[in-house]
Amino acid sequence: xxxxxxxxxxxxARMAGVSIKTVSRxxxxxxxxxxxxxxxxxxxxxxxxxxxxxxxxxxxxxxSHFIVLVYDDPSPYENPSxxxxxxxQQGALRACGTANYELLIHPGRxxxxxxxxxxxxxxxxxxxxxxxxxxxxxxxPSIVDAIASTGTPxxxxxxxxxxxxxxxxxxxxxxISAEMTRYLASLGHQRIAFIAGHRSHKAVxxxxxxxxxGLRDSGLNFSERLVFAGDNSLASGEAGADKLxxxxxxxxxxxxxxxxxxxxxxxxxxxMGIEVPGQLSVAGCDDISVASHIFPSLTTIRQPLAAMAExxxxxxxxxxxxxxxxxxxxxxxxxxxxxxxxxxxxE
Amino acid sequence: xxxxxxxxxxxxARMAGVSIKTVSRxxxxxxxxxxxxxxxxxxxxxxxxxxxxxxxxxxxxxxSHFIVLVYDDPSPYENPSxxxxxxxQQGALRACGTANYELLIHPGRxxxxxxxxxxxxxxxxxxxxxxxxxxxxxxxPSIVDAIASTGTPxxxxxxxxxxxxxxxxxxxxxxISAEMTRYLASLGHQRIAFIAGHRSHKAVxxxxxxxxxGLRDSGLNFSERLVFAGDNSLASGEAGADKLxxxxxxxxxxxxxxxxxxxxxxxxxxxMGIEVPGQLSVAGCDDISVASHIFPSLTTIRQPLAAMAExxxxxxxxxxxxxxxxxxxxxxxxxxxxxxxxxxxxE
DNA sequence: GTCAATGGTGACAGCGCTGTCATCTTGGCG
DNA sequence: CGCCAAGATGACAGCGCTGTCACCATTGAC
Numbered sequence: 001x002x003x004x005x006x007x008x009x010x011x012x013a014r015m016a017g018v019s020i021k022t023v024s025r026x027x028x029x030x031x032x033x034x035x036x037x038x039x040x041x042x043x044x045x046x047x048x049x050x051x052x053x054x055x056x057x058x059x060x061x062x063x064s065h066f067i068v069l070v071y072d073d074p075s076p077y078e079n080p081s082x083x084x085x086x087x088x089q090q091g092a093l094r095a096c097g098t099a100n101y102e103l104l105i106h107p108g109r110x111x112x113x114x115x116x117x118x119x120x121x122x123x124x125x126x127x128x129x130x131x132x133x134x135x136x137x138x139x140x141p142s143i144v145d146a147i148a149s150t151g152t153p154x155x156x157x158x159x160x161x162x163x164x165x166x167x168x169x170x171x172x173x174x175x176i177s178a179e180m181t182r183y184l185a186s187l188g189h190q191r192i193a194f195i196a197g198h199r200s201h202k203a204v205x206x207x208x209x210x211x212x213x214g215l216r217d218s219g220l221n222f223s224e225r226l227v228f229a230g231d232n233s234l235a236s237g238e239a240g241a242d243k244l245x246x247x248x249x250x251x252x253x254x255x256x257x258x259x260x261x262x263x264x265x266x267x268x269x270x271x272m273g274i275e276v277p278g279q280l281s282v283a284g285c286d287d288i289s290v291a292s293h294i295f296p297s298l299t300t301i302r303q304p305l306a307a308m309a310e311x312x313x314x315x316x317x318x319x320x321x322x323x324x325x326x327x328x329x330x331x332x333x334x335x336x337x338x339x340x341x342x343x344x345x346x347e
Numbered sequence: 348x349x350x351x352x353x354x355x356x357x358x359x360a361r362m363a364g365v366s367i368k369t370v371s372r373x374x375x376x377x378x379x380x381x382x383x384x385x386x387x388x389x390x391x392x393x394x395x396x397x398x399x400x401x402x403x404x405x406x407x408x409x410x411s412h413f414i415v416l417v418y419d420d421p422s423p424y425e426n427p428s429x430x431x432x433x434x435x436q437q438g439a440l441r442a443c444g445t446a447n448y449e450l451l452i453h454p455g456r457x458x459x460x461x462x463x464x465x466x467x468x469x470x471x472x473x474x475x476x477x478x479x480x481x482x483x484x485x486x487x488p489s490i491v492d493a494i495a496s497t498g499t500p501x502x503x504x505x506x507x508x509x510x511x512x513x514x515x516x517x518x519x520x521x522x523i524s525a526e527m528t529r530y531l532a533s534l535g536h537q538r539i540a541f542i543a544g545h546r547s548h549k550a551v552x553x554x555x556x557x558x559x560x561g562l563r564d565s566g567l568n569f570s571e572r573l574v575f576a577g578d579n580s581l582a583s584g585e586a587g588a589d590k591l592x593x594x595x596x597x598x599x600x601x602x603x604x605x606x607x608x609x610x611x612x613x614x615x616x617x618x619m620g621i622e623v624p625g626q627l628s629v630a631g632c633d634d635i636s637v638a639s640h641i642f643p644s645l646t647t648i649r650q651p652l653a654a655m656a657e658x659x660x661x662x663x664x665x666x667x668x669x670x671x672x673x674x675x676x677x678x679x680x681x682x683x684x685x686x687x688x689x690x691x692x693x694e
Numbered sequence: 695g696t697c698a699a700t701g702g703t704g705a706c707a708g709c710g711c712t713g714t715c716a717t718c719t720t721g722g723c724g
Numbered sequence: 725c726g727c728c729a730a731g732a733t734g735a736c737a738g739c740g741c742t743g744t745c746a747c748c749a750t751t752g753a754c
Contacts, residue, residue: 006471008740019704024742032702051471055411056740058402059709063742086432093454102473105452107440124353124398126449234640263640270642293581293610293637295617355710366734371712379732403710406739410712701750709742719732724725 007048016044027052054102064127066102067092067316069309070119071134072109084288084305088134088157091309099317104128108137116146123150130316132157132309136201138168153319153326155312158203167326169312171303173206174213176334180255180283180301181214183336188345189253189281193226195240195265197257201232207257207285226251230261237264245272245280252280252345259284259291262298266341277343287337296340303334354395363391374399401449411474413449414439414663416656417466418481419456431635431652435481435504438656446664451475455484463493470497477663479504479656483548485515500666500673502659505550514673516659518650520553521560523681527602527630527648528561530683535692536600536628540573542587542612544604548579554604554632573598577608584611592619592627599627599692606631606638609645613688624690634684643687650681 009027013020018041025033026041033041044050058064069092071085089105096103106122108115115137122128130153137143138156144166147154156168184192194211197204208227215222225247228240237256241264244251256262262284269276276282276296284291284300291298311330319326356374360367365388372380373388380388391397405411416439418432436452443450453469455462462484469475477500484490485503491513494501503515531539541558544551555574562569572594575587584603588611591598603609609631616623623629623643631638631647638645658677666673 010740020741021704021706021743022702025703028742032700034702037702049471051468053406053740054473055402055405056709057742059400059406059711060740060742062709064402089452090454093452102451104449105436105440107437121398124396126401260640267640267642267644290637290640293607293614294641295614297614357710367711368713368734368736369732372733375712379730381732384732400710403739404712406741407710407712409739696754698753699751701748703746703748705744705746707742707744710739712737712739714737715735717732717734720730722729723727 006053007050009050009052011048012041012044012050015048016041058127062127063320064129065100066104066126066128067096067130067132067313068104068106068122068126068128069132069134069313070106070108070137072107072137084286085134087305088132088309091306091311092132092313094306095310095313095317099314101129101313101317103313108143116142119143120146120150123147123152128152129320130154130313132312132316134158134309135203136198139200139202153316155315155326157308157312159206159329165325165327167312167315168329169308169315169332170203170329171308171332171334173203173334174210176301176336177207177210177255177285178214178217179210180285180336181211182218183338184253184255184281184283184342185214185218185220187253187281187343189251190220190345191226191249191251192220192253192255193228193244193251195228195230195237195244195254195256195261197261198231204232204257211255230257232258232260234260234264234267237261238268239264241265241268245269245274250280253283253342254280255283255285257285259286259288259298259300262300262341263290263294266294266296266298276341279346281342281345283342291337292339299339299342300337301334302337304332308332353400354397356397356399358395359388359391359397362395363388405474409474410667411476412447413451413473413475414443414477414479414660415451415453415469415473415475416479416481416660417453417455417484419454419484431633432481434652435479435656438653438658439479439660441653442657442660442664446661448476448660448664450660455490463489466490467493467497470494470499475499476667477501477660479659479663481505481656482550483545486547486549500663502662502673504655504659506553506676512672512674514659514662515676516655516662516679517550517676518655518679518681520550520681521557523648523683524554524557524602524632525561525564526557527632527683528558529565530685531600531602531628531630531689532561532565532567534600534628534690536598537567537692538573538596538598539567539600539602540575540587540591540598542575542577542584542591542601542603542608544608545578551579551604558602577604579605579607581607581611581614584608585615586611588612588615592616592621597627600630600689601627602630604632606633606635606645606647609647609688610637610641613641613643613645623688626693628689628692630689638684639686646686646689647684648681649684651679655679 009020009023012023133156135158138158159170196208212222230236230240254265265282274280284298287300287302291300356367356370359370480503482505485505506517543555577583601612612629621627631645634647634649638647
């Protein structure tokens, strides 16, 4: 439309016949503006197509109107299946969109020594109003402390210790993993193996506990020999499957702590000519896109990632300005997603 | 460390015994600063751990020091495999990182009527220095024009018409698709089917042309009957496979215009008991994470998406401030990624 | 009818930086 | 040794907005 200069608050004020402060009050929904005045101002805003300049606003108010989502930059050889992060982004963006905030995404490399310093620098330069920290970064004390020390409100997307002075949004990993295990047991499986994830990922650790709970609930014994220590990667899932499926009494079900590893199991089974789910049931966790794209499609656990991230962003936006540090925790329950890869145990 | 007030340019100037303008010169790498002065200032910057405030800088300079990456928000039922976008993000972020820029990601819904208005509003509020538009948004004139009308530098991540006053970074879709087709022909395949993508996606359209080129190069005839019109989704790949594989003389190779559809073909083949690649070769395009996670892993075309986005960001950063509008185009060649899903034609 | 209490509004000083322009140095050269 | 151009530096006015505080206009209580 117009390539000319953008309207400023002065233009609006002049047109509406009020002071710029009153315009500011209207755009910020502050109280104490007479209805008729508000309407005049809003008309001028509409006519001029005025948008407050974000930089000026941030500078003047010390509120930047944006938050940062930080996650571990998935290195190509580790976990290229981006469903996880994308869903987090979607959720956070949803919250930002309705509140007129912007989202800065910031992939950090957990392996990098100075990620903490890097984040501090980002905070100092840009002054975000809050940060959302995704797992596994959210489990790393050095990162968490670095952010906390700047006073930036922080929401961790991982199980939080209630004691801590933090806010955390997480899912019921342990309970839902127990449920998955019980589900497999209810199909008649007696030897249910588990491929565990990387140690540093706390949520993934909880899944092992849930697996054990589920076995106990179903009257099955836990055996170390049915657990393989993976590292979240497809390759480690294949390695685990190789080992577990070549045992003399092989498991009839394998529950992997994430979908990448479960996909690895399915690949090995296909290569070995083991029918899934006829001879082997496979379950994963996370419901990343791969889960529904492979054959047989993967029974898995769907975490409400987008909802969790949305909530995290909302907490930051709402509490922004509050003086007391954020604390508390919320659990968003996950659900089983039964697909093709699980079925009754073979005779 | 310090929870106290952040250092400002005044603090640095005072400590270094120079004016704030000189500090500004140093942080912006402007010429005409004596070496010894520069060192004094840098020492002060280091000691105070000073970082220029982004908002203040944007406000004063009208340069926001950030660029926006806009892409079509993948609706859950359309293409949940985020490898595409994630790789674009990685590339753009790489360029931003080295240049000390920030990246704002902005998923828009192509289906939404007012995406153009939404982007204009974003531009007016935040004044990005440039925008990177990913396909298929980059093919939509309404979007492109809306951005162009604001004067914001724009790089399209899709084949550009040379005539246009735009900058585009794209890949050699047509040529590489021809190469894939020739590769399949070289394996002895005579009936090579093609599952086309959604019309609106220009790059995907080019792949059909490439397929035809490849057939011709290999002395094979093109037949409409071997082409199925998909829509980029897994489901449409399954539908295409269903149709193609139930023909009396079924194809021995299927080349799908993207990996989601190729994954669909593999799923259908597995369900029908057709061996891949023994009885059917399958090739995809994009090399999203799914490609390597399924069994058999997918032969596909790998586009240098990250490199393309990195280049796009770099163009914007470098040209930012230039008065003449950005124009030109670059081609980043893709490569075949031969994996398990293709093999010699059956007898 | 007077006086507080409250609601509504505006003047003005920054927020931390960069652009402009004036001023002061320096070094090269006749 | 003096002069001038180029190099180096600083003073200062904003960028467009919000926070503070002062002020005026109502209103209701007495």
